[in-house]
Amino acid sequence: MGRVRAARMLTDFDSSVNMVRAISRFLRGKDHRAMSMGPGSPMLAGAASAAPSPLRRATFTTMGRIQGVPLNQARQVRADELTEWVTRQYGPGPYPAVIVGSASGAAVFLAAALRAPFLPQSLLVALRDTATHPDDPVGAMHAVAPLARMVAANNPELAVYHMHDPAQDRPMLENMAYLRLKRLRLGPVYERFLQQRLAPGATVIQLECTRDWRSRQVGERTYFQFGCLDGLSEEEYHHGGQRIADYLARENSSRWGWDPPEPDGRRPEAEWGFDPAIAGDIEAVAARNGYALHRLTMAEPQELSPFVADLYRWWYRDRGMPAARLLAQSYVQWDPMWTLRLGAVPFWLRFNTRPSYADLSRYLDGAEPYGRIHLNLFSQGLWSPGVVSIEQWHRLITAHAREHAQIIGVDTGAYPSDTGGTLRYQPAFAALPPRYPLPAPLTMADIDRFGWP
Amino acid sequence: MRIKGRVAVVTGASSGIGRATALAFAKKGAAVVLAARREEALEEVAGQCRARGGQALAVPTDVTDDEGVEELARRAAAEFGRIDVWINSAAVTAFGPFREMPLADFRRVVDVNLMGYVHGARAALPYLREQGEGVVVNVSSIAGVVAQPYTHAYGMTKSAIRMLSTSLRQELRLEGADGVHVCSVLPATIDTPLFQHAANYTGRKAQAMPPVYIPESVARAIVNLVRVPRREIVVGPGRGLVPLAKTAPGVTERIMRAQVDRFHLSRTETAPADSGNLHRPMPGTGSVHGGWHGRRRTAVRRVAAAVALGAVAAACLGRSRR
Numbered sequence: 001m002g003r004v005r006a007a008r009m010l011t012d013f014d015s016s017v018n019m020v021r022a023i024s025r026f027l028r029g030k031d032h033r034a035m036s037m038g039p040g041s042p043m044l045a046g047a048a049s050a051a052p053s054p055l056r057r058a059t060f061t062t063m064g065r066i067q068g069v070p071l072n073q074a075r076q077v078r079a080d081e082l083t084e085w086v087t088r089q090y091g092p093g094p095y096p097a098v099i100v101g102s103a104s105g106a107a108v109f110l111a112a113a114l115r116a117p118f119l120p121q122s123l124l125v126a127l128r129d130t131a132t133h134p135d136d137p138v139g140a141m142h143a144v145a146p147l148a149r150m151v152a153a154n155n156p157e158l159a160v161y162h163m164h165d166p167a168q169d170r171p172m173l174e175n176m177a178y179l180r181l182k183r184l185r186l187g188p189v190y191e192r193f194l195q196q197r198l199a200p201g202a203t204v205i206q207l208e209c210t211r212d213w214r215s216r217q218v219g220e221r222t223y224f225q226f227g228c229l230d231g232l233s234e235e236e237y238h239h240g241g242q243r244i245a246d247y248l249a250r251e252n253s254s255r256w257g258w259d260p261p262e263p264d265g266r267r268p269e270a271e272w273g274f275d276p277a278i279a280g281d282i283e284a285v286a287a288r289n290g291y292a293l294h295r296l297t298m299a300e301p302q303e304l305s306p307f308v309a310d311l312y313r314w315w316y317r318d319r320g321m322p323a324a325r326l327l328a329q330s331y332v333q334w335d336p337m338w339t340l341r342l343g344a345v346p347f348w349l350r351f352n353t354r355p356s357y358a359d360l361s362r363y364l365d366g367a368e369p370y371g372r373i374h375l376n377l378f379s380q381g382l383w384s385p386g387v388v389s390i391e392q393w394h395r396l397i398t399a400h401a402r403e404h405a406q407i408i409g410v411d412t413g414a415y416p417s418d419t420g421g422t423l424r425y426q427p428a429f430a431a432l433p434p435r436y437p438l439p440a441p442l443t444m445a446d447i448d449r450f451g452w453p
Numbered sequence: 454m455r456i457k458g459r460v461a462v463v464t465g466a467s468s469g470i471g472r473a474t475a476l477a478f479a480k481k482g483a484a485v486v487l488a489a490r491r492e493e494a495l496e497e498v499a500g501q502c503r504a505r506g507g508q509a510l511a512v513p514t515d516v517t518d519d520e521g522v523e524e525l526a527r528r529a530a531a532e533f534g535r536i537d538v539w540i541n542s543a544a545v546t547a548f549g550p551f552r553e554m555p556l557a558d559f560r561r562v563v564d565v566n567l568m569g570y571v572h573g574a575r576a577a578l579p580y581l582r583e584q585g586e587g588v589v590v591n592v593s594s595i596a597g598v599v600a601q602p603y604t605h606a607y608g609m610t611k612s613a614i615r616m617l618s619t620s621l622r623q624e625l626r627l628e629g630a631d632g633v634h635v636c637s638v639l640p641a642t643i644d645t646p647l648f649q650h651a652a653n654y655t656g657r658k659a660q661a662m663p664p665v666y667i668p669e670s671v672a673r674a675i676v677n678l679v680r681v682p683r684r685e686i687v688v689g690p691g692r693g694l695v696p697l698a699k700t701a702p703g704v705t706e707r708i709m710r711a712q713v714d715r716f717h718l719s720r721t722e723t724a725p726a727d728s729g730n731l732h733r734p735m736p737g738t739g740s741v742h743g744g745w746h747g748r749r750r751t752a753v754r755r756v757a758a759a760v761a762l763g764a765v766a767a768a769c770l771g772r773s774r775r
């Protein structure tokens with residue numbers, strides 16, 4: 001019962017869920033096609049993206065509705081059932097290392113290189129909510145607070161963040177409310193995993209993203225966060241501006257601006273941020289079992305991207321491979337298996353918006369030039385503020401590739417409402433030449449040799 | 454009792470069942486005295502009553518104020534010379550998990566729904582007894598027989614009201630006041646603004662649980678009850694639940710538990726924590742209907758609900774047998 005329930009409650013587009021799915025499938029020798037939800041299919045993708053744009057937008061909204069948990073089931077949310085879902089995705093081990101903590105797409109590739117599972121601190125459970133207006137954050141906060149408090153009361157080991165982002169998450173928000181659940185304690189399920197499935201002397205990598213965000217407490221261990229890491233700055237979320245006014249007009253909103261509740265503090269960012277409350281438990285379990293504890297700290301989730309890219313490059317070269325192909329992957333459309341099989345250097349983009357564009361641009365400016373650059377972009381269903389156009393992305397990679405630059409797996413006419421994008425990225429990766437056998441894993445000593453960030 | 458020319462006091466007359474009942478009595482030619490907190494709403498109803506040919510007097514009253522209710526009776530008698538019928542319909546409700554419900558709200562529900570009726574009966578009965586005839590109608594609810602989750606206070610009061618009626622009836626007979634009747638009315642779900650008025654701490658929007666019945670039918674039933682008094686009547690679909698609660702209490706409990714969770718509280722619309730109209734009346738001049746599509750869909754819903762109830766009952770029976 002708990003099994004089925006946990007799987008149903010988790011959200012298919014959540015970054016943590018996709019990390020777990022991609023890494024666990026990689027550890028079983030499988031790819032992350034269609035976000036591990038079904039077959040990747042360029043044909044189906046083509047059909048999905050050929051629909052007229054209002055229909056495509058509606059598809060995203062409907063997805064939101066389907067993914068949301070009916071409100072009468074909110075009382076059934078149990079943190080331990082959710083973490084059991086996580087640990088069930090992995091085999092018996094023993095694993096030489098494990099990554100515990102914040103989500104980050106770059107860490108997917110780090111985990112794959114080490115053959116290490118990932119145990120997320122935060123998971124997303126979305127509630128079906130058709131009543132609140134995306135552009136009424138105060139209303140949303142009040143409306144969802146009773147249920148968010150209930151989830152927190154039923155799960156003393158969690159902090160519950162009701163995250164409300166009317167920009168990038170808008171189509172989803174029309175039918176759902178996001179509850180990001182952050183573990184404050186490791187809990188028996190993760191503890192058992194660490195005790196039973198790691199090799200003697202294994203390393204526990206505690207991945208800590210120190211990114212915080214303004215939020216407001218609405219109950220015991222219950223918070224409301226307005227906005228998220230996105231194409232807008234935290235400042236714009238809270239104080240508006242022309243860009244937001246234009247966006248709301250474009251979206252035909254009945255509101256002219258957002259009037260979010262007064263924040264009462266800064267707390268770990270709901271989706272990516274690390275809450276250090278869990279650190280004591282991790283340290284204790286590591287000490288008890290004789291594991292090494294390695295803390296990896298980053299200020300932003302994408303901060304690891306250049307490090308991981310350079311690590312892969314170094315690793316390929318060490319194996320006598322050219323390492324001249326960069327494969328930039330965005331949000332949760334990542335595939336560690338095909339990255340390795342192509343001998344491609346992975347660069348993770350948090351999203352398709354300006355901050356991610358700036359990150360890639362900065363990296364390419366500083367890196368030794370790549371021969372071929374391939375880029376895949378996630379679609380969120382609308383031109384939310386800060387989305388970078390296909391032309392701009394294309395110009396960026398073309399300017400930096402010595403031989404060839406290409407956006408792959410994206411219906412560039414339909415972007416950023418490329419409904420079929422999810423079905424298309426993995427086949428697009430798989431269509432690239434050449435092929436290499438999967439390498440033996442990297443060890444912690446290898447990374448020590450290369451140098452941690 | 455013939456209705457024409459009688460004097461009827463109606464509490465909760467600004468909205469829903471009370472309002473529909475006042476209009477029905479006016480239409481039959483009774484003089485009506487309208488009580489609730491919202492004066493403007495009462496004046497509007499008074500105007501509508503006059504338009505239907507009845508006399509009407511609006512007396513803004515908070516039923517938790519015993520002196521205020523005494524005054525209401527005095528004003529009714531002073532204006533129309535007597536009191537023949539007293540209808541207690543003013544009530545509030547609150548949805549919420551037991552631990553989340555503020556005690557002040559819990560207490561207020563008991564105060565309005567129960568003490569309000571006690572005040573009404575205390576104020577009315579002396580007049581009725583002295584006249585040797587009259588009817589007190591206490592509007593209870595099916596929820597007074599068949600319990601629901603998340604509305605503890607409401608259910609408790611609705612159950613207690615039946616006790617009050619019965620007890621008073623016994624006392625009146627013992628004392629030989631044979632012409633004075635006390636009757637309970639147990640409506641099923643009725644299309645009134647009650648659910649928009651409700652205090653709510655569940656996080657989920659409260660909505661009328663189908664099948665929904667029209668308030669005019671309850672009003673008609675109350676008129677008939679005054680004509681030919683009976684101890685207790687059940688109005689609306691879901692009537693079957695009352696006997697079922699006696700013969701198969703376990704099954705009924707399970708049915709209601711599931712029904713409330715699935716249909717009384719929205720599965721898709723959230724709702725902020727709110728004390729509704731408990732401590733302060735809603736703005737506006739009120740209405741009879743709540744917009745839960747009573748009239749048009751009653752028949753369809755009745756069939757659908759019968760099918761659903763049957764299915765749930767079958768499932769519950771199946772489970773309890775295993």
Ligand SMILES: NC(=O)c1ccc[n+]([C@@H]2O[C@H](COP(=O)([O-])OP(=O)(O)OC[C@H]3O[C@@H](n4cnc5c(N)ncnc54)[C@H](OP(=O)(O)O)[C@@H]3O)[C@@H](O)[C@H]2O)c1
Nearest residue numbers: 465467468469470490491515516543544594643645647734
């Ligand atoms: N609707 C249903 O499904 C249903 C089912 C079974 C039984 N009932 C019963 O039917 C009766 C009427 O309910 P309804 O559905 O018509 O609800 P409603 O539309 O909310 O009407 C309730 C009435 O009570 C009045 N009231 C509330 N607090 C008061 C106070 N302190 N003092 C004086 N008046 C007060 C309200 O007017 P002000 O706000 O202006 O004071 C309003 O006129 C209640 O006894 C209820 O329990 C209803």
